[in-house]
Amino acid sequence: MLLRHTTKEITERSALTINPAKTCQPIGAMYAALGIHGCLPHSHGSQGCCAYHRSALTRHYKEPVMAATSSFTEGASVFGGQANLVQAIDNIFTVYEPEVIAVHTTCLSETIGDDIPQITRKAEADGKIPQGKYVIHVNTPSYVGTHVTGFANMTKAMVDYFAESAGQKIDQINIIPGYVEPSDMEEIKRIAQMMGVRVVMFPDTSKVLNRPQTGKYDMFPEGGVTVEALKTTGDSLATIGLGRLASGPAAQALDTKCNVPCEILDLPIGFKATDRFVDTLRKTLGITVPDIINNERGQLLDIVTDMHQYFYGKKVALAGDPDHLIALTEFLVSIDMWPIHIVTGTSGKKFESRIREITKDSPYTTNVKAPGDMFLLHQWIKNEPADLLMGNTYMKYIARDEDIPLVRMGFPILDRIGHSYFPIVGYRGGMRLLEKILDAILDRQDRDAPEESFELVM
Amino acid sequence: MAETIFAERKDQVHRKGEEPFQMTCDKESLAGAVSQRACVFCGSRVVLYPITDALHLVHGPIGCAVYTWDIRGALSSGPELHRHSYSTDLQESDVIFGGEDKLYRALTQLIDRINPKAAFVYSTCIVGIIGDDLAGVCRKVEHEKGIPVIPVESEGFKGNKRAGYNAACRAMFQLVGTGPIDDISPLSVNILGDFNLAGEIWIVREYLERMGVQVVANITGDGRVDDLRRAHGAALNLVQCSGSTIDLAKMMEEKYGIPFLRVSYFGVEDMADSLYKIAEFFKDIDPQVMERTKALVRDELSELYPRLKEYRKALEGKKAAIYVGGAFKAFSLVKAFRHLGMTVALVGSQTGTEEDYKELHEITDPGTIIVDDSNPLELSSFLQEKDVDIFVGGVKERPIAYKLGVGFCDHNHERKEALEGFVGMLNFAKEVYATVMSPVWRFTPRKRAYLSKSQEMDVCHEIKAIQN
Numbered sequence: 041m042l043l044r045h046t047t048k049e050i051t052e053r054s055a056l057t058i059n060p061a062k063t064c065q066p067i068g069a070m071y072a073a074l075g076i077h078g079c080l081p082h083s084h085g086s087q088g089c090c091a092y093h094r095s096a097l098t099r100h101y102k103e104p105v106m107a108a109t110s111s112f113t114e115g116a117s118v119f120g121g122q123a124n125l126v127q128a129i130d131n132i133f134t135v136y137e138p139e140v141i142a143v144h145t146t147c148l149s150e151t152i153g154d155d156i157p158q159i160t161r162k163a164e165a166d167g168k169i170p171q172g173k174y175v176i177h178v179n180t181p182s183y184v185g186t187h188v189t190g191f192a193n194m195t196k197a198m199v200d201y202f203a204e205s206a207g208q209k210i211d212q213i214n215i216i217p218g219y220v221e222p223s224d225m226e227e228i229k230r231i232a233q234m235m236g237v238r239v240v241m242f243p244d245t246s247k248v249l250n251r252p253q254t255g256k257y258d259m260f261p262e263g264g265v266t267v268e269a270l271k272t273t274g275d276s277l278a279t280i281g282l283g284r285l286a287s288g289p290a291a292q293a294l295d296t297k298c299n300v301p302c303e304i305l306d307l308p309i310g311f312k313a314t315d316r317f318v319d320t321l322r323k324t325l326g327i328t329v330p331d332i333i334n335n336e337r338g339q340l341l342d343i344v345t346d347m348h349q350y351f352y353g354k355k356v357a358l359a360g361d362p363d364h365l366i367a368l369t370e371f372l373v374s375i376d377m378w379p380i381h382i383v384t385g386t387s388g389k390k391f392e393s394r395i396r397e398i399t400k401d402s403p404y405t406t407n408v409k410a411p412g413d414m415f416l417l418h419q420w421i422k423n424e425p426a427d428l429l430m431g432n433t434y435m436k437y438i439a440r441d442e443d444i445p446l447v448r449m450g451f452p453i454l455d456r457i458g459h460s461y462f463p464i465v466g467y468r469g470g471m472r473l474l475e476k477i478l479d480a481i482l483d484r485q486d487r488d489a490p491e492e493s494f495e496l497v498m
Numbered sequence: 499m500a501e502t503i504f505a506e507r508k509d510q511v512h513r514k515g516e517e518p519f520q521m522t523c524d525k526e527s528l529a530g531a532v533s534q535r536a537c538v539f540c541g542s543r544v545v546l547y548p549i550t551d552a553l554h555l556v557h558g559p560i561g562c563a564v565y566t567w568d569i570r571g572a573l574s575s576g577p578e579l580h581r582h583s584y585s586t587d588l589q590e591s592d593v594i595f596g597g598e599d600k601l602y603r604a605l606t607q608l609i610d611r612i613n614p615k616a617a618f619v620y621s622t623c624i625v626g627i628i629g630d631d632l633a634g635v636c637r638k639v640e641h642e643k644g645i646p647v648i649p650v651e652s653e654g655f656k657g658n659k660r661a662g663y664n665a666a667c668r669a670m671f672q673l674v675g676t677g678p679i680d681d682i683s684p685l686s687v688n689i690l691g692d693f694n695l696a697g698e699i700w701i702v703r704e705y706l707e708r709m710g711v712q713v714v715a716n717i718t719g720d721g722r723v724d725d726l727r728r729a730h731g732a733a734l735n736l737v738q739c740s741g742s743t744i745d746l747a748k749m750m751e752e753k754y755g756i757p758f759l760r761v762s763y764f765g766v767e768d769m770a771d772s773l774y775k776i777a778e779f780f781k782d783i784d785p786q787v788m789e790r791t792k793a794l795v796r797d798e799l800s801e802l803y804p805r806l807k808e809y810r811k812a813l814e815g816k817k818a819a820i821y822v823g824g825a826f827k828a829f830s831l832v833k834a835f836r837h838l839g840m841t842v843a844l845v846g847s848q849t850g851t852e853e854d855y856k857e858l859h860e861i862t863d864p865g866t867i868i869v870d871d872s873n874p875l876e877l878s879s880f881l882q883e884k885d886v887d888i889f890v891g892g893v894k895e896r897p898i899a900y901k902l903g904v905g906f907c908d909h910n911h912e913r914k915e916a917l918e919g920f921v922g923m924l925n926f927a928k929e930v931y932a933t934v935m936s937p938v939w940r941f942t943p944r945k946r947a948y949l950s951k952s953q954e955m956d957v958c959h960e961i962k963a964i965q966n
Contacts, residue, residue, distance in 0.1 A: 055601070056603070057586075060583060063561050063564040085654075085655075087658065088536045089561070091533070091535060091536040098896075099893060102896075104901060109533065111528070112655045117623075131530030131531065132530045148623040148655060182561050253942055256901065257898055257901045434567070
């Protein structure tokens, strides 16, 4: 037993996180910044932070991940990081030539109190920022919020720095996709495209972190939202923010700054949430839903009807980020599966009440904790076993110890591929999720079936 | 290519044969560079983490614990406590009011819960800034709970990884000398600086057993607290990996008079040389030890060489690039590639010293690029310039190689095959062969340009067949 120190008895822990279901703000900010075209994320802190984030993202996406660091030393930690950042800005624009440097802070630079806008102004006054290039920033102290907060904050910074209103509305809408995979962002754009909607999506990590093999190493890949496109977001007809935590702050900021009305929806995972997304697009632009989308919805429904007996009553334990978990729980409940244990490392009272609302008709009491950790999840599972686990790669310890199948989703996935290329959002994404769930459940049934009841046709 | 090198970094890159050797290193990374280096905390964490029955508590915001959660694949033959991630998960209020109370509660709750043999408590950047008295809390808990509770002074900004190694060594040294040493053979060693990736330490232990040498503590791989406590009873310390544990060996030499040998278990010559050096050390106590060692090496080589030849035939003349954490590993790699008939076109490290680079300069061929603290842009331009067939590096280097259509071997903590020992050389040859000769590169655009016309035609046919 790998996690043999996990006890069934649950005792109160007041000062300790074991096997976290979250990580810190800066990595979320770095991920979001990679979704701007020609942007080099910059970590204002010790070298280690930047190396860790790059390694973690590289393991998850199996792609080169570029980011620079202020390389704090003991001196910088005492006298402030101004000199480091000004020099960094100069070096970066001289050698790497990005369009944008997106600075995020760390616990170190936050605590010593570095004022990034002031330092940027100094760099500008010193002529270190070439004409037409940008330095944007966001405060992401690691001791506040989680990676989701960092993503939300960097996305909001894109609005704060770039969104403008020229006064003339443009026939387009903004979509903030939430803290989802490049594949999901692609799928959301595809759905909008099928409906004939012009979209500015930000951030957009597709074609950045799911690149083809080209035989070339491009420091700044083809993908990402351009600064020009970001500037026009202030004149869009509306904004749809997917995922309250990850997209809410940017969507609201755009409303406040440029009067672009916003609708904040759940991530479009599963029928109902995708229905709401498609319907919002329809209503916002006064268009009809094309047959091709109805057809995809029908196919998703077809899988559920064909296989519903295998979903029925299966107990699921989940760990992940709030926006994902809300939509996923709703999806699971809608196909008659029962999420019984749910943890996220990101706090939020609203999250717990929302999950309770979604699961209120379940025959089991749903354990839900925000912030909780995977140690607690494991303890719950020891008390009330589940048939299926869904979460990131770290769940594989629990899966092995308790002999429960695992469907990987969320961040990080360190041991499988697919998440960068195949979405879980939209009706097609729903089909993929169901395929993965069924594979896991039915493989297990095949493995465990006694010879006499081993079935060929299922 | 020159434009991809920062002007300030010019003297951290050397091309052998172009000018007299001179290199700057051990220099802080340039702000703004996409450095491949990590921090002090990282250095401490990687060295101590394979002590598998100790509690490892990270005092800091959650990220520091998450990014070091069981990512190294240091295997254990018993306890698995090191696979957990424990953090005080500092919040804003802790930063304002101090985190000592939280640390105290976390430590005492954890020790009650899992009853570990010892606890290591890691300091992070923020702890250094807010000034928590980590040592004070550790002393208090040690007193209350009766187990060693050791502070690791690993604030991230206090240098690079090497400073972290030093902090780890100082932490480990606190345990040394606290256990019984009565049943230790005069022919005995400690293994330092091996992390038991893919079970490598078990290979080395087996060789030592065959030589009749007792291993007291494999300190940093499949490690145990009790072994570490009695490590001062060993007659000799074997130190691998240039940076990580040399400080511990020096401290043990000074306090307990235990000499140390710098060894490498990687590659044929270095592995054999290391064993001979160990035998040489013990030959006065046991005159037979050299005979046994020679027999061991003979047996292993007679097994290895014929099989290695096969790989050499295919790999002769291929070109390699090396960029690793410590330079000591680079020495062994240069020699290992020579064994496979391959040339090394680029070699570099994150944390090499001037001496290290001098040695690299001596053992490499003219034209080889030697580089300190490099970055992706530089590395990718060198890889293309030298048109290498394989790149040896770590997690951040792998996708760069693959994007360029170059083979890759992880000689860092993500290795999945044991690369140490004689059997490790064979595994290494297999891995190099598998990636260098993989048909996959024939489909990548860059390589296709280098193929001769007829080969290109073949590939075109294959691609067409696939597309159809």
